[in-house]
Structure formats: C-alpha cells, structure tokens
Amino acid sequence: MNPDPLFTADLIGMPILSLLIFLPLAWTLLLLLLCDDRAVRVVALAGAVLELILSLVMLVSLRPETAGMQFVEQASWMSSLNVHYLLGIDGIAALFPPLTALLFCAVILASWTSIQFMPRLYFALLLALEGVTMGVFCALDLVLFFLFWELTLVPIYFLISLWGIGPERRFAATKYTLFMLTGGVPLLFGMILLGVHHAGVAGGGFSFDYRVLLEQPLPAEVQTAVFLLLFFGFAVKAPLFPFHTWLPTVLKEGPVGLSALLAGLKLGVFGILRFALPLAPSAARDSFWLIAMLGLFGVLYGALVALRQSNLRKMLAFSSISHAGLVIAGLAAMNIQGIQGAIFQLANFAIVAGGLMLMAGFLHHRLGSTDVASLGGLAQPLPRFTAFFLLLGMASIGLPGTNGFVAELLILLGVLHASPSLAAVALLGVILGAAYFLGFFRHTFLGPVTQPAAASAMDLRPRELLIVSVMGLLVLTGGLFPSLVQNVTASAANAWVIQMAMHGETRSISPLNHRK
Numbered sequence: 001m002n003p004d005p006l007f008t009a010d011l012i013g014m015p016i017l018s019l020l021i022f023l024p025l026a027w028t029l030l031l032l033l034l035c036d037d038r039a040v041r042v043v044a045l046a047g048a049v050l051e052l053i054l055s056l057v058m059l060v061s062l063r064p065e066t067a068g069m070q071f072v073e074q075a076s077w078m079s080s081l082n083v084h085y086l087l088g089i090d091g092i093a094a095l096f097p098p099l100t101a102l103l104f105c106a107v108i109l110a111s112w113t114s115i116q117f118m119p120r121l122y123f124a125l126l127l128a129l130e131g132v133t134m135g136v137f138c139a140l141d142l143v144l145f146f147l148f149w150e151l152t153l154v155p156i157y158f159l160i161s162l163w164g165i166g167p168e169r170r171f172a173a174t175k176y177t178l179f180m181l182t183g184g185v186p187l188l189f190g191m192i193l194l195g196v197h198h199a200g201v202a203g204g205g206f207s208f209d210y211r212v213l214l215e216q217p218l219p220a221e222v223q224t225a226v227f228l229l230l231f232f233g234f235a236v237k238a239p240l241f242p243f244h245t246w247l248p249t250v251l252k253e254g255p256v257g258l259s260a261l262l263a264g265l266k267l268g269v270f271g272i273l274r275f276a277l278p279l280a281p282s283a284a285r286d287s288f289w290l291i292a293m294l295g296l297f298g299v300l301y302g303a304l305v306a307l308r309q310s311n312l313r314k315m316l317a318f319s320s321i322s323h324a325g326l327v328i329a330g331l332a333a334m335n336i337q338g339i340q341g342a343i344f345q346l347a348n349f350a351i352v353a354g355g356l357m358l359m360a361g362f363l364h365h366r367l368g369s370t371d372v373a374s375l376g377g378l379a380q381p382l383p384r385f386t387a388f389f390l391l392l393g394m395a396s397i398g399l400p401g402t403n404g405f406v407a408e409l410l411i412l413l414g415v416l417h418a419s420p421s422l423a424a425v426a427l428l429g430v431i432l433g434a435a436y437f438l439g440f441f442r443h444t445f446l447g448p449v450t451q452p453a454a455a456s457a458m459d460l461r462p463r464e465l466l467i468v469s470v471m472g473l474l475v476l477t478g479g480l481f482p483s484l485v486q487n488v489t490a491s492a493a494n495a496w497v498i499q500m501a502m503h504g505e506t507r508s509i510s511p512l513n514h515r516k
Helices: 017-034 037-061 096-110 118-138 142-153 152-163 169-202 212-213 220-237 246-253 254-264 267-276 279-288 288-307 312-332 337-366 383-396 404-416 421-444 462-480 483-502
Strands: 069-077 083-089
Touching: 017 037, 017 069, 017 083, 017 118, 017 152, 037 096, 037 118, 069 142, 083 118, 083 142, 096 118, 096 254, 096 337, 096 462, 118 142, 118 152, 118 267, 142 152, 142 169, 142 212, 142 267, 152 169, 152 254, 169 212, 169 220, 169 246, 220 267, 220 279, 246 254, 246 312, 254 312, 254 337, 267 312, 267 337, 279 288, 279 483, 288 312, 288 404, 288 421, 312 337, 312 404, 312 421, 337 383, 337 404, 337 462, 337 483, 383 404, 383 421, 383 462, 404 421, 462 483
Parallel strands: none
Antiparallel strands: 069 083
C-alpha cells in the first residue's frame, strides 16, 4: 500500500486529527504559565470548548457513506522500524472524539469549585489526558497507538493520588497503574508479533500500519496468539471479569471528575472492537463462546454485586462492569445488530455513565458522602437533581425513549441471532440492572429526609444544571432519533462485519450458525 501524503485532510483542508490531539497538550503548557486560579479555570474551559468545536467540525465533515478511514495523516517517524505517525478515523470511531470532548468540558465545569488544591496542575493534567485519549481513538499505527495508550497512565496516576477523595487514594493510584502496566505487556507482545509476522511474509520489513495488517492473513497459530494477547490486554482496561477489581477502588477513592471519565470512556472495549477482533478474525470467531461467556458473566456478576452496594459510587462502578460485559456480548455476535448496538452503547457510556458519576460527585460535594445512610429522602430538598438523576438512570436500564433502550435492543437482537440461550442470559442481566438501580433510587431519593445535612442541601446550581441538561438532552435525542447515530456508524459497521466474515476461515465457528 502506498503511503498517504503527509497530512491529508479530505474535506476540511487541515490536519484536524492532529489538532484534536495536540491542542489540549499545547493548552496544558499555557495553563502552567498562569498564576491566577480563576484564570486557570477559565482558560482550561476555553481550551476544552475549542476542542469540542473542532471535534464537531470533524464529525460534521465525515462522509458516513464511506466505510474506510478518513482525514488520514501520515508522516515518517521511526523509518528503520517502518513506524509512522499515522492517524485516521472512520464511522466506528467518529462519535468518540466529540463525546470525549463533551465529557471533559463537563468534568472541568463540575470541578470548578470543588478543586481548591493546586488547580493549575489539576486542569493541566486533565487537558493532557484529553489529548492522549484523542490519540487512542485516532491512531492507526500500532506503535503510535501503544504510545498514546501508555501515556494515559501518567495524568491518571497523579489525578488519583493527589486529588482523590478517599483515604486510600494513593493505593488506588498504584493499583490502577500496576493493572494497566500488566495489561500493556500482552498488548505490546501482540503488536510486535503482528509486525514481525508481516516482515517474514511480505519481506519488506516490519509494518504496524493497521490498514496493511488488516489485509495480511495470519496463519491459525499466529492468529490465536495475537487474538489472546490483544483481547486480554484490552480486557484489563475494559474492565472485564476477572480483571475488574481496580475499577471499584478507583471510582470510590479517586476524584469525581476522573471517575466520570473512567466510567464514561471505555478505551479497553474500544481496543477490542478496533484491534483485537478484526486483526485476528478467524481466532475471534473460534473464540465466540469465550468472548460471549466472559461478557455475559460480567453482566450478571456486575449486576448482582451492584444489588448489594450501599455506596452510590461503588454501585455505579459495578453497573459499569455489567454494561461493559453487555457490549462485549454484542461484539461477540459479530453481526450488524450486535456491532451497531455495541458502538451505540459505547457512545452512551460518555453521556449516561459519565453523567451519573458526575451527579454522584455533586452529592458528595454537598453531603460529604454517597452512602445510602446519608442520602435518604433527597427528592424533597433536591427535586431537579432527582429528576435528572432518574432520567439518566432510566437510560442506563434501557427505558424506551432513551438512548439506552436502542443500544440494548440492538445488542440483544444481535446476541439472539447468534445464540438464543445467550440472549436469555443477557436479558436477565438487563432485568437485574433495573432492579439495582430502582432499589437504590428508592432508598436514596424517596421517603422522609433522614439527615439534617440532606434537608438543607442546595439543589442544582446553574453550572451543574447546564451539565445535566445537556446530558439529558442527548439521552432523549439518542432515544427518539437513533438514526442520527446509526447513520454515522452504518457503513463502517457493515465493513467491520464483512471483514470478520471474509477473513474468517471456513473451519471457524460462525456466530450465525450457533442456532443450528
């Protein structure tokens, strides 16, 4: 494949993907030069809003009927290893930069008054994290992707250890870092194996170009090794059971803004969708039952543990594990309904899971706790808060009319087409999800006010109302007009399904044949 010209930008005429990555990083340096705390907050928000505008320009300029990569930018980086600075985006990934930028804007607004300790460094780390996260979604060279992937560890470690709200925040930061470093080892070996195999077969040296590797068939034994290395490496960050234990710890001990980002941006699941399955399609199809059972076990495990939680943040953590498992089950189906539902649900995480976690932070800021014992009867003093929390919660359990319903329906249809018995398990997980949320809502918001601090708590402030209003509007828009999302993803999702079918060997177990 001939390399693309440097910084091809399609309809836009500028390297917009590079701007999405490096604008927040440049803004980080600008923040470090400021001294006034209020100026730091204003400048950080301005940078996040500019990033949101750029990402929306990218999305509007996307040609959804084109299944391939768009806005491709390429430049030589490490020529001796044939490693390139290579960016591109398609319909599968196009929704995630705008939603990521939106969630970072919400986190900055939510942290406006709650962060008093070293705000300049806090907001600088947030923007640095935003930049490298954009790189994860846009990178098409595996080495470049791995660089961005590992760079997310640095700001996250310091955000947890310095601004965490729990007494074990430093333990949580260390635990997260060790888990991610451990998960990075199989990822690196899988990517090296792909590059070395290409050098041996093509005879033209290493290649880590995602587009080239998609076209390079792998022998069965190499596919199996690549798939297992990539899948389990990404599973740590997803997180999937049994690699999930870091998430409840971090979401309970870490700062609320970062907790919202970790709950709302499922980079590990995106990695499975983008790399693990299409780069080893035959092995992935052979591993249908492994993928589906791990996903569905996570659905049931997360829901059952969430039922027993008395802390809102921990309940949301196990809810996140359950919903991530459902997305994995949708991917395992490897049909158009499953893949579109999985992408839809991944997009929903930024709105629903991120919004609920931010609202949990609003409660903690007011009451100093998110335990049920401190939260009874909140509907009376906090009616607006209660209404928006209920709306986002209804989206998380898939109420018709919300974005969660469309995503879960597509996933269930995809899993049903692959295996009716597995679809029944997935449906049970959805029912359990409704049980734990409605039970927690009843204990937390209904009935008499049990704590004096709750009785005098202030309802949503204008800044907070803006955040939840935008999230609520997106919940209803996605639920009532799902074609807005599906039109963006349809061509790329179809190409993904065809890629899995064409490159799967005939001896592979096809999900479409599990009913036979």
